[in-house]
Amino acid sequence: MTDYCAAHRGFSGIAPENTMAAVKLAMENTYVKWIEVDVQLSKDGVPFLIHDYTLNRTTSGRGPVKDALWDELSRLDAGSWKSPDYAGERLVTLDRFLEAVQGRLKVNLEIKTENDKYPGLEERMVAAVKKRGMEQDVVFTSFDTGALCKVKKIDPGMRTGLIIDGRPADLLERLKDLGSDFLSISYRYLTAEFASRAVQSGVEIMAWTIDDAKTMKRISEMHPEIMICTNRPDVWQDTFINGKVPRTRFGFLKWGRK
Template identity: 50%
Template sequence: MMKNICVAHRGFSGKAPENTLAAVRMALALPYVRWMEIDVQLTRDGVPVVIHDFTLDRTTNGHGKVKNMDFEPMRRLDAGGWKSRAFRGEKVPSLEEVLDLASGRLKLNIELKTSGDMYPGLEKAVIDLISAKGMRDEVVLTSFDAGVLQRVKELDARFRTGLIYDSRSGDPARKVKELGCSFLSISFTRINAGLAKLLAERGVKTMAWTVDKAKEMRRLAEMHSDIMICTNRPDIWGDTFLEV
């Protein structure tokens, strides 16, 4: 059996609406899902919420920017009906709700979704919540933004950080080292065996996203056993890697 860890992308988002408690619970129901990737932003009144887009339009029946809405009005939105009628009434979850479900059951790759100074205080709000729950060792905080990762380390150097990298050029291994990260989140199309080996030797975990086809999962597994496979379809990971 292959050892490549299965990471549920925004929960089991192939079947449930992404970044909802339904998607989280469906991922938790699969015993081989050991990690989950989620996205976190701040409401106008400073509550960390789990949602990917900077706007509400695609994944809820609301409109406008996440940062312009308070938590309680956001909770009244339907974040599941867009996926199917079966998920009508799903809410935009708070990070706290997801932490409570995941605690002691799987680890979390929490992407801090921000750009520039869009969310002042995002890093502190997330760190404080995770620390209050005693879950610092169960998470890695990731971002495309080097400044975000540096602020996390300044606030609490004990937190693991990870760089999200999607450039077609450059040296991700060097960038990770410069930022003091122990995790690299990278498009599966950008990774190769040499990079995976180098990062593993340096103690850096590599997660490849977003891999939904068995053929690509096998290709990554053949490159290196340490490559974590982030997928919308953890069931396909199970069908591909688990011994019958």
């Protein structure tokens, strides 16, 4: 098990997902070294953080994300749905997010698209990363293989990873064909045997999304290099650090950061 976890949409178990509140809370946890966020595009071409394709669930707005101008989006309440404590929390541009985490966290940027939903999204995301010299700190991930291919076409040196809710027999071959060395996979499809083959092939594995201690321990025992992506970094810390749970399967008994 790695000595750190990845914060899913920020510390989204407590703060509203994909907001600066969730990002800042994640950065306050010593054991969060990675953060995963979702990026879409406003009607006028501003990349910003949001998961759903509609505004309905996580903001005070309504309708498709792609139909709204950034000026409108920037005024929406993106926090009240989570808790009155976060009333008035705003949506965040990709630029502002990268400025906040630069030099502090590794970043999994999910390209939230399908069927070329957002023409130009990949170009804008790559430009934002390169503007800050964060090429070594960012991996571009997506369920959409076309989006990953676009990133590689824009800049072959950019790191990419496939997100998948399954484990087809040729998964490692697919990653190789995509030029990807990162796999974001639902934990339900992980096995110790597959994890071992993937790591030996040079693939970094992120298992999503795990919020309970029992499952965290079970998945971590499959391979010491599996990164756990969670909405609750505090549960991860209580399970593996504060609780000092021994990794007996692999003989790792000493806990703490490297």
